[in-house]
Amino acid sequence: MAIAPMLDRRLSIAPMMDWTDRHCRYFLRLITARALLYTEMVPTGAILHGPRGRVLRFDPAEHPVALQLGGADPSELARAAEFGEAAGYDEVNLNVGCPSDRVQSARFGACLMAEPELVAASVRAMRQAVGLPVTVKTRVGIDQQDSYDFLRRFVEAVAGAGCGTIIVHARKAWLSGLSPKENREIAPLRYELVHRVKQDFPELEVILNGGIRTLDQARAELAHVDGVMLGREAYQNPFALAEWERALYASADPLPERAGIVEELLPYVERELTEGTPLRAITRHVLGLFNGQPGARAWRRHLSEAAHRPDAGPGTILEALAQIRPAPRAAA
Numbered sequence: 278m279a280i281a282p283m284l285d286r287r288l289s290i291a292p293m294m295d296w297t298d299r300h301c302r303y304f305l306r307l308i309t310a311r312a313l314l315y316t317e318m319v320p321t322g323a324i325l326h327g328p329r330g331r332v333l334r335f336d337p338a339e340h341p342v343a344l345q346l347g348g349a350d351p352s353e354l355a356r357a358a359e360f361g362e363a364a365g366y367d368e369v370n371l372n373v374g375c376p377s378d379r380v381q382s383a384r385f386g387a388c389l390m391a392e393p394e395l396v397a398a399s400v401r402a403m404r405q406a407v408g409l410p411v412t413v414k415t416r417v418g419i420d421q422q423d424s425y426d427f428l429r430r431f432v433e434a435v436a437g438a439g440c441g442t443i444i445v446h447a448r449k450a451w452l453s454g455l456s457p458k459e460n461r462e463i464a465p466l467r468y469e470l471v472h473r474v475k476q477d478f479p480e481l482e483v484i485l486n487g488g489i490r491t492l493d494q495a496r497a498e499l500a501h502v503d504g505v506m507l508g509r510e511a512y513q514n515p516f517a518l519a520e521w522e523r524a525l526y527a528s529a530d531p532l533p534e535r536a537g538i539v540e541e542l543l544p545y546v547e548r549e550l551t552e553g554t555p556l557r558a559i560t561r562h563v564l565g566l567f568n569g570q571p572g573a574r575a576w577r578r579h580l581s582e583a584a585h586r587p588d589a590g591p592g593t594i595l596e597a598l599a600q601i602r603p604a605p606r607a608a609a
Contacts, residue, residue: 284341284368284410286442286484287499288525289313290518291508292345292370292414300554301562302339303545305511307538309518311526314342318372320385321348321357333364336545343368345414347375349385349395351402358403358411369403371396373415376450387450390419390427393434400438412442414486417470418449425470432474432481442482444506445471472501492521499525513565535566539598543591550590557584560594572601 290297290305292315302314316335323332324346335342344361346369348354358369373396375386389396396413403411413435417428432443448464466488475483485498486506495505511518519532546559560580567573579597583589 284313284343285311286313286482286504287311288495288518288521289444289484289504289506290315290511291486291506292317292343292372293508293512294318294375296512296562298558298562299335299339300549300559301512302342303336304538304542304559304562305515305518306339307541308515308533309522311522312518313368314339315370316342316344316366318345318347318375319357321346321350321353324357324360325353329360333360333366335364335366337365340365341367343370343412345370345372347372347385349389349392349399351395351399354399355402355406358407358409362407362409366409368410368412369407370412370414370444371399371403373413374446374450376416376419376452387416387419388452390415390431390450391422393431396431397434397438400435400440404439410442411440412444413440414444414446416446416448416450417467420449420452423449425473428470428474429477432478436478436481441480442484443474444484444486445474447471447485447487468498468501475502492517492524495521495525512562514568515563515565516568535570536598536601538566539563539594543594546591546594555585556589556593560584567601570601575600 288311290312294317297315297317305314319332344366346354346357348357354371361369372386373389377386400411400413415431417423435443447466447468447470451464468485471483471485475481482503484504484506485502486508489495489498489505489507490510498505516535522528523530523532542563546556549559550556564577564580567576576597579600580594583593583596
């Protein structure tokens with residue numbers, strides 16, 4: 278088996294259902310060259326029995342990009358991982374964090390924290406099948422099983438199976454009674470548990486996810502863990518990724534222009550439209566590009582109102598861009 282390549286995970290963007298599709302990832306890659314991007318969670322059945330080419334499709338510009346899988350059958354996960362490797366992904370990640378009822382009914386996601394040996398067997402099967410890094414994204418606990426000992430035993434089993442990188446959402450998951458949205462907000466963040474994982478497993482690459490909203494927070498956490506994973510902040514305020522990348526990677530590259538990012542996106546939009554992709558499938562991901570800038574509201578409004586029209590196209594985006602006005606200069 279080939280040696281898994283090393284990926285830089287100091288900054289990554291979380292897999293988010295209905296959000297981080299291929300259009301979103303292409304757009305984000307125009308802003309950040311280095312952050313590791315993740316697909317939405319893809320059930321193994323969608324790969325093994327569905328329209329595999331469409332499910333696994335991504336643009337080469339998205340690299341580095343990881344495929345997140347949902348499943349609980351080691352052999353099926355191994356086969357899905359093989360297809361992911363063949364498609365060109367840079368990492369395969371197993372979802373052990375999603376608390377939704379639909380995911381639980383298929384016996385995968387956060388409920389798998391209660392079955393560490395099954396997760397370990399799945400990791401072993403995938404590692405034997407592919408030469409890509411095989412990683413796990415999990416929570417700090419589930420329901421009343423939220424002690425550090427519970428988390429440590431889970432990590433020990435996964436690490437023992439050869440997983441070298443674990444991504445930990447610092448909130449526990451409630452498997453019943455809360456919606457996925459509430460599961461992202463109600464349980465308290467427990468960064469100290471993630472820090473202890475890194476202390477007890479220093480050879481393990483530990484990535485912290487959950488509640489990171491500012492660059493100062495990220496810098497503080499990187500004193501304790503190997504990387505930070507952004508979720509909603511990256512989606513709602515995407516241009517901040519350029520600033521974060523410049524700081525966390527000590528880059529001297531100038532920040533891109535927001536308008537320049539829009540212009541770079543246009544050829545992709547034109548190509549996708551010729552293939553039948555509706556404009557709104559792309560523009561829904563770019564609404565936050567001008568957050569905090571003069572004209573941001575007009576940008577969002579125009580795209581929200583006009584992108585669904587039958588004749589919507591690249592010109593619709595340029596019309597929205599024309600509504601952005603530079604901030605008035607301060608008096609000398």
